[in-house]
Amino acid sequence: MDRRKFLQVTGLTLGAGPLAHLLPGDAVAQAMPARGGTASFPAGFLWGSATASYQVEGAVHEGGRGPSVWDTFSHTPGKTFHGDTGDVADDFYHLYPKDIASMKELGLKTFRFSVAWSRIFPQGTGRPNQQGVDFYKRLTDALLAAGIEPYCTLFHWDLPQALQDRGGWENRDVAKAFADYAGFTAGALSDRVKHFMTMNEMRTFVELGYGQGTHAPGLKVGAKRLAQLNHYVALAHGLAVQAIRAHAKAGTKVGIADNVQATTPAIETPEHIEAARKAMREQNASFMTVVQEGRYTDLYLKGLGANAPKFTAEEMSIIKSPMDFVGLNIYQPTYVRADGSEKGYAVIDPPMSFPHMYSPWLYVGPEAIYWAPKLVSEIWGVKELYITENGASSSDRIAPDGHVYDSDRVMYLRNYLGQLQRGIAEGVPVRGYSLWSLLDNYEWADGYSKRFGIIYVDFATQKRTPKLSAAFYKEVIRENRVK
Numbered sequence: 001m002d003r004r005k006f007l008q009v010t011g012l013t014l015g016a017g018p019l020a021h022l023l024p025g026d027a028v029a030q031a032m033p034a035r036g037g038t039a040s041f042p043a044g045f046l047w048g049s050a051t052a053s054y055q056v057e058g059a060v061h062e063g064g065r066g067p068s069v070w071d072t073f074s075h076t077p078g079k080t081f082h083g084d085t086g087d088v089a090d091d092f093y094h095l096y097p098k099d100i101a102s103m104k105e106l107g108l109k110t111f112r113f114s115v116a117w118s119r120i121f122p123q124g125t126g127r128p129n130q131q132g133v134d135f136y137k138r139l140t141d142a143l144l145a146a147g148i149e150p151y152c153t154l155f156h157w158d159l160p161q162a163l164q165d166r167g168g169w170e171n172r173d174v175a176k177a178f179a180d181y182a183g184f185t186a187g188a189l190s191d192r193v194k195h196f197m198t199m200n201e202m203r204t205f206v207e208l209g210y211g212q213g214t215h216a217p218g219l220k221v222g223a224k225r226l227a228q229l230n231h232y233v234a235l236a237h238g239l240a241v242q243a244i245r246a247h248a249k250a251g252t253k254v255g256i257a258d259n260v261q262a263t264t265p266a267i268e269t270p271e272h273i274e275a276a277r278k279a280m281r282e283q284n285a286s287f288m289t290v291v292q293e294g295r296y297t298d299l300y301l302k303g304l305g306a307n308a309p310k311f312t313a314e315e316m317s318i319i320k321s322p323m324d325f326v327g328l329n330i331y332q333p334t335y336v337r338a339d340g341s342e343k344g345y346a347v348i349d350p351p352m353s354f355p356h357m358y359s360p361w362l363y364v365g366p367e368a369i370y371w372a373p374k375l376v377s378e379i380w381g382v383k384e385l386y387i388t389e390n391g392a393s394s395s396d397r398i399a400p401d402g403h404v405y406d407s408d409r410v411m412y413l414r415n416y417l418g419q420l421q422r423g424i425a426e427g428v429p430v431r432g433y434s435l436w437s438l439l440d441n442y443e444w445a446d447g448y449s450k451r452f453g454i455i456y457v458d459f460a461t462q463k464r465t466p467k468l469s470a471a472f473y474k475e476v477i478r479e480n481r482v483k
Ligand code: GBH
Pocket: 052, 055, 200, 201, 204, 208, 214, 259, 329, 331, 361, 389, 436, 443, 444, 452
């Protein structure tokens, strides 16, 4: 079946539906109440997709790249599923022109990528590697030529191994090294890139990398050291915000991509909503809350007791350096209920029967993408938000006709986008949405066993096959509404 026929059969060439002529246009459509996501998104809404360097690039020994903690970790026996590594991944380092053509075909307005620190500074610090800078210049030039706005994350977990050898994030000097790298890189790319994110998901690389040891560098340092390095990570973010402002072109916007626990009221009543609001601050005390407020909450410090981090007033004021926007990675909900405890809320552990996607942690709670941006904007007065990641893993298979019918991913996206639209219609200032991910890619410790792409990748041949979800997303973008 050719592509055209496929789209006909799947009904994806249908226009706006039989009642389209009755709709008086976007302005009125936006004012319509959200009913299952039928109302449209604001004009100019920034539809995009996201990836990260180590998950897609491959070419780990090319262009003067130095090793990162993920090279070391993934090559250590027993650490990743099947011993999978990012050595080749999607070979995006070489195939990016082809992938940008797919992005254009989908109608993407933005593309979020990350820079591999060890391509720019192979040893983490010192002299920059021009070949690394040139790769990201070529990539961003190609995106701009395709009419796609690049959004750049400066750290998506691939710390140069040379810095891990000096203690990694436990070494306060690494925070300074990060700021130097961030300032240099933003300076080199800010004629092409207008939006930089310092870090992706502090919580994940801190807690999994140094707490549970399931991500690189694979350590279990204990509560006291964990709280201290968490503090240095927050400090590194703040120093990087300042360094980017010092080195990038005027008008460059700086933010973060954070996976706040998406606290969601169990029932939408005032008492449970209030519980979710309190939980947003407390559950994210050492990440989004400290970055926004420049202080640790009393309950956070009390909970840690003797394990609380040491910090100075000067560090706290650096940590809260103002950002221009906040990016949220929203996957699973954290359901919260009102409770008479000191905290004023309780987190509900998902029952065994709670539905999840192919990844066991990926519980399906579409309201999370309504509540998290709403609470973040209300609590901290954030005026520009992006969903920097949202997406789902599916047990994708190529069907006998050569296509991938990922109806579960479409279901997931349709429901989350409906809830996102609901928030935007109420005035939550979300400007854009990046779907994780464009391509199936290296899913960290899960290796290649969990696919998140809307484009299927055969990792043996690098052949790309757009899935049903790609056709869905293309329609969403084309019509600016959930389909
Ligand atoms: C994001 O993390 C990442 O930014 C991205 O790189 C990743 O590919 C994508 O999502 C999909 O996972 O196995 O029970 O220990 C999402 C947040 C935090 C979700 C860690 C998985 C591990 C749960 N991730 N979590 S467990």
